[in-house]
Amino acid sequence: MQQLWKPLLHELNATHFITKEGHRYTIEESNYRWESPLKKKLLILDVDTRLDRGAGAVTNKSPLSPSELTGRSGGMMNHYLYAMIHGYDYQFIRAPDYYNRHGTWVKVPMIKQALESYETVVFLDADAVFVYPELPLEWLMSLWNITDKTLVAMANDPDTPKNRDAQGTVMMNTGFIIARQSDRTQDLFHDWNQCPTETKYKGCQRWMKDWAHEQAAFSNHVRYEYNSTDEVRKIPLRDGNGGNGVFVRHNWFHKDSPANDLRELLLDILMRRIQAGFHHEQNQFLDASPDSNRNAPPGVVPDYSNPEDVYWTLNIALTVICVSFVTVFFLVRVYVKRTINRNIGVEDWTCIAAFVCVIMYCTTVLMMARYGAGYHAWEIRKPEYYNWLKWFYASTVVYIPASFFTKATILLLMARVFAVEPRVSKGIRIFIWALLVAYIPIQILRIVNCYPIRTYWDPKVRNAHCLNQRKIFFSDLSLSIVTDLLILLVPIPLTCRLSLSVGKRIKIVLLLGAGGIATALTVFRVAKAVDFLNSDDITVDYTPIAILTNLEITIGFVCACLPSLNLLIEHHIRKRRRQRQTQTDGRDRSRASMIKRHFRWMSSSTRASPIPSRPTNQPSAGMIDLDVEMAMLTGQPVRLRSERLSSTESLGLRPLDHRLDSGDGIREGWLSQDQDDHDELQDSKFIMKMVQDSRARAEEGAKESWCPVWDGPRDPLASHGSWKYSIRTH
Known part of the structure; x- marks a missing residue:
């Protein structure tokens, strides 16, 4: 039975429930929450002084026929079914007749006795049934704010003059009782059971036989002594009483209704489980829908060939x-x-x-x-x-x-x-x-x-x-x-x-x-x-x-x-940046090469032109000027050596060394791998300025000897061969 109902059980900590009619019940945030199932700590109790073994009775060993099921047996089977679904204990007690009292009084001592073994005892008359067996009682107690301090909870009767006590307050119906175990609860049920003796409550004896019996005794006398809100909890009439009760239905006048309710309940659960199994297995045998795994919303026609492009x-x-x-x-x-x-x-x-x-x-x-x-x-x-x-x-x-x-x-x-x-x-x-x-x-x-x-x-x-x-x-x-x-x-x-x-x-x-x-x-x-x-x-x-x-x-x-x-x-x-630096270095080297070639041309032309006014054993003015020029170019004292590549011994010169020493260059500062572009450009401008100044001084000091240089032969190397220069620091 538990497996049959398991897929339909309502969660214990759910905050709301929607009825078949669409009404929504929500547990208030301030209500006490029963977050753990009570299981065998809760007893569903049926008490009757009669034991019906006739046709249609649950106690009859013959197979039951739904059409013959009696109302009392329908109610008891509803209670038993509810206990099995949620794992609660169930007892049906055939109590002896209560001497000199109406038969309904027997429920009071029976509940008191059951509370000695269970934390919670739920009693229902045979004509009262659970409407939604999938709802655990713990959830209902949270809905009605039944706390661990509550002694007893009952539903109100309809508000009519007949259902009011001596003080004009609507009586509480004892056809559905939730009792919680405690010493004070035992005192309450003791006082209730002893009420007709009038040892404590005057005027209670009449309810031994008069209507509404134990219900009237509780509403007129006992509840006013245990009048704390937490001790005696009132369940709303529409929730737990009357023929239209939402969660517990009490059929006061139609005593056979529980049988019909049980038939509808079993047929309902059977149909729901069959439908659930059908949907669970439908992919293996059903091809009812054209193709889709989901049903389209009402009014929407699926278009498989041209679906809507959402994302x-x-x-x-x-x-x-x-x-x-x-x-x-x-x-x-x-x-x-x-x-x-x-x-x-x-x-x-x-x-x-x-x-x-x-x-x-x-x-x-x-x-x-x-x-x-x-x-x-x-x-x-x-x-x-x-x-x-x-x-x-x-x-x-x-x-x-x-x-x-x-x-x-x-x-x-x-x-x-x-x-x-x-x-x-x-x-x-x-x-x-x-x-x-x-x-x-x-x-x-x-x-x-x-x-x-x-x-x-x-x-x-x-x-x-x-x-x-x-x-x-x-x-x-x-x-x-x-x-x-x-x-x-x-x-x-x-x-x-x-x-x-x-x-x-x-x-x-x-x-x-x-x-x-x-x-x-x-x-x-x-x-x-x-x-x-x-x-x-x-x-x-x-x-x-x-x-x-x-x-x-x-x-x-x-x-x-x-x-x-x-x-x-x-x-x-x-x-x-390096490419730009390389291009700048190339232009600077080109300019320096032009200067060097110009110096070679001036030196060769000057030595080739005899100067009679000067003694032959003295160096020429052009040579002196060239030494000055080269010294200013390098920033270091230099000496000029020449060597004729052809027969030029008469000049007394040897050619300059054609190799550049990298160590000299690094020491002098003109051969550096890590020079910055800006520094090199500034050095180049400084060298050019020094060269120009040197020329100016040479022209002033030896103007006559420089004139043939600028106006000399077009090919100054025609009679003297080629020259090479080398700069070497001392």
């Missing part, structure tokens, strides 16, 4: 964009590692794993779109819908590795940047291991969410068991929010401690903390997840979650690759 196009477009960004940034990182920074670290391997997992996740999203993600569930045919479920399961399995490796890459990068703080770097690495430990159980639960696993997408699997997907879903989201916040906030205080300029600090914070942007997406994803878990149109309601998840891991991966992009940009900026 399909948006999903495809954003997924393709995400794949493009992830691929481009990954290739940039690979290029930088191969050409610029060839040091391979742990974060490079986690980045490769993250790239593979992110691409796999994007693939599952595209496959879900292929099978209908973004379309209404009622416009997707069953085979496509089941394939969608398969790829949906795959996406939940792939997401956690993609998220972990992406975050691990960012965190490892932080640990490398802040390696100057060993404790901080070590703390970040410990956090990565903690994150892995936290993700592993969630990943295992994701994989074995249902057993067998194919139950996730195959409705034909029998004896399947699935975990609470809501709890797993929100555990994953909560962990994502915490880690995203840490990635966003950790770089800020740590960067402030670095000895860098403000601009570089801001740059580091932006590069390392940019992954925290995904936090906002994750928080929004939580809101969408609530709608999804309560949705009947899951192919539409899950698609925004897939899009947000895609954006979250894509942004995280791109941020993990941003330092590589920054390094590539800086590398190209430095490369262009």
Whole structure:
């Protein structure tokens, strides 16, 4: 019987219940809540002085016929059924006649005796029945605010003059009693049972035989001594009394009604269970609907050939964009590692794993779109819908590795940047291991969410068991929010401690903390997840979650690759700067070469022209001027040596050494690999100015000897051969 009703049982901690007529009953927040089932601590009690063994009686050993069932037996079977459904104890007591009292008085001592063994005793007259057997009594007691301090609870009678006590207060009906075990409850039932003796309550003897018997004795006398609100609880008339009682129906006048109520109840539960089994197994034998796994809303005609595009196009477009960004940034990182920074670290391997997992996740999203993600569930045919479920399961399995490796890459990068703080770097690495430990159980639960696993997408699997997907879903989201916040906030205080300029600090914070942007997406994803878990149109309601998840891991991966992009940009900026420097150096060298050639021409021309006014044993003026020029060019004293390449011994000159000594150049400062462009340009201008000044002085000191140089032969090397010059410092 419990298995028959189990799928229909109302949750013990539910806040509301809706009746067949559509009325909603809600438990007040201030009411006492019975959060644990009472089970065998609660007794459902039937008491009668008569034992009916006739036809149609439950105590008759002959098979019962529904048409012959008596009203009293119908009521007792309702009580017994209710106890079996919820695991309560049940007793039917055939009590002896109460001497000199009406037969209904027997319930009082019987309840008192039962309270010695049970925490709660529920008594019902044979003509009273439970209307909703699926509702546990604990839920009803919470609805009526019956607390652990309550002694007894009863429903009011209808408000008529006949049903009022001597003080004009409506009497309480004893056809449905809830009694709670306590010493004071025992005192209450003792006083109630002894009321007709008038040892304590004067005028109570009349109720031994007069109507309403024990009910009148309690309402006129006993309840006023136990008048605390918590001690004596009044159940509303419409809830627990009368022929129209919502939860407990008391048939005062139609004593055979419980039999009809039981027949309807059993037929109702049987039909509901058959219908539930039909729907559970329908995928194996039913093809009543054209194709869809979901029924369309009233008035909507499914269009399988041209379904409504709710999110399909948006999903495809954003997924393709995400794949493009992830691929481009990954290739940039690979290029930088191969050409610029060839040091391979742990974060490079986690980045490769993250790239593979992110691409796999994007693939599952595209496959879900292929099978209908973004379309209404009622416009997707069953085979496509089941394939969608398969790829949906795959996406939940792939997401956690993609998220972990992406975050691990960012965190490892932080640990490398802040390696100057060993404790901080070590703390970040410990956090990565903690994150892995936290993700592993969630990943295992994701994989074995249902057993067998194919139950996730195959409705034909029998004896399947699935975990609470809501709890797993929100555990994953909560962990994502915490880690995203840490990635966003950790770089800020740590960067402030670095000895860098403000601009570089801001740059580091932006590069390392940019992954925290995904936090906002994750928080929004939580809101969408609530709608999804309560949705009947899951192919539409899950698609925004897939899009947000895609954006979250894509942004995280791109941020993990941003330092590589920054390094590539800086590398190209430095490369262009060096190219401009090389071009400037070339122009400077060209100008210096022209000066040197000009000096060679002047020297050869001067030595080739005899100067009779000067003694032959003295050096020429042109040679003196050339020494001055070269000394000013290098900034060091130089000597000129010449050597005729052909027969030029008569000049008394030897050629200059044609090799340049790099060590001399480095010592002098003109051969330096690390000179700045700006410094070289300034040195070049200074040299040109010194050369021009030297020329001016030479013209002033030996004007006559320089004139033939400017106006001399067009080919000064025709009779003297070639010359080479070398600069060597002393």
